Amino acid sequence: WQASGKAPTDPAPRLAVIGDPVAHSLSPAMHQPALDKAGINARYVKLHVPASVDSFESLFAQLRALGFIGVNVTVPHKATALAAADVADDAATAMGAANTILFADDGKTYAFNTDGIGMAEAIRDAFRIDLRDLRITIVGAGGGAGRAAAVKCALDQCERLVLINRTVSKIQELEEQLRPHFTDDKLHGATERLCAVGLDEPGRLAEELEETDLIINATSVGMKPGEGSPLPAQMILPHHLVFDMIYAPPKTPLLRAAEGNGARIANGSDMLLHQGAAAFAIWFGQDPDIHVMRQALRDASK
Ligand code: ATR
Secondary structure (H helix, E strand, C coil): CCCCCCCCCCCCEEEEEEECCCCCCCHHHHHHHHHHHCCCCCEEEEEECCCCCCCHHHHHHHHHHCCCCEEEECCCCHHHHHHHCCEECHHHHHHCCCCEEEECCCCCEEEECCHHHHHHHHHHHHHCCCHHHCEEEEECCCCHHHHHHHHHHHHCCCCEEEEEECCCHHHHHHHHHHHHHHCCCCCCCCCCCEEEEECCCHHHHHHHHHCCCEEEECCCCCCCCCCCCCCCHHHCCCCCEEEECCCCCCCCHHHHHHHHCCCEEEEHHHHHHHHHHHHHHHHHCCCCCHHHHHHHHHHHHC
């Protein structure tokens, strides 16, 4: 018996985003309407897991015991979550970080990283082209976002990859790690397919950018008011596609400069959407309604 007018009980929490901080996360707002649309009886919640948490193995065991299907993982837990999983996909392993966890029916905990998929799908939406067909330069390959981008470009076997960083020593290890993906000679020996360049080498930078189709900005430069472009504006050419992972502001100084120079531009606003859609597909073996997810994300970002 239910008192009239009483709202039906909420479904049990079975998915979560875990992080520290986590209050700002838009993932629940994006996933819940997609779950509801698919008729899946599950609630997606935020779980504040302090940076100092002792054991991810026991956290995962508790969540599984509570009936959780999986979680999304955000800062600062991506590496720890990967380490606590039984099995990891290629992307998570190469990135050294997991953003999606599945507590599978076989009793094992599976780790994935869908951040790269999110970026690749956002680029495909914006420019109608796949990473594998592109010569790509990543600016800021020394940070977590840049590393994820570089690994995805390598896994997708892009034509050519130039890693750029202010501190070049930070990307040399990544270059070595990715080298096995660039052994076959797509460019007939004309150019190195993979290289690492410092931001303080303008001559070299200009040369590499001439041989680039897609520029990805993975630095945070342009987020704060008063910041400029991470690349000298004159190096951006009309044939470039320029993708800035930053989505607030929607048009960074880099994107303004690129647009002014006749390049095509896109920002990172759809990356969260597509990494979330990929996580949903991992948990449920079916794609979410992307339109519902996109609209929910827009509403939540207002
Ligand atoms: P994360 O993405 O892991 O949070 P981060 O410290 O925010 O890392 O840095 C992201 C990237 O932006 C790094 O490659 C960083 O370059 P360094 O490795 O040399 O620190 C780059 N970056 C940050 N601020 C920058 C700036 N003002 N100019 C150029 N690159 C910058």
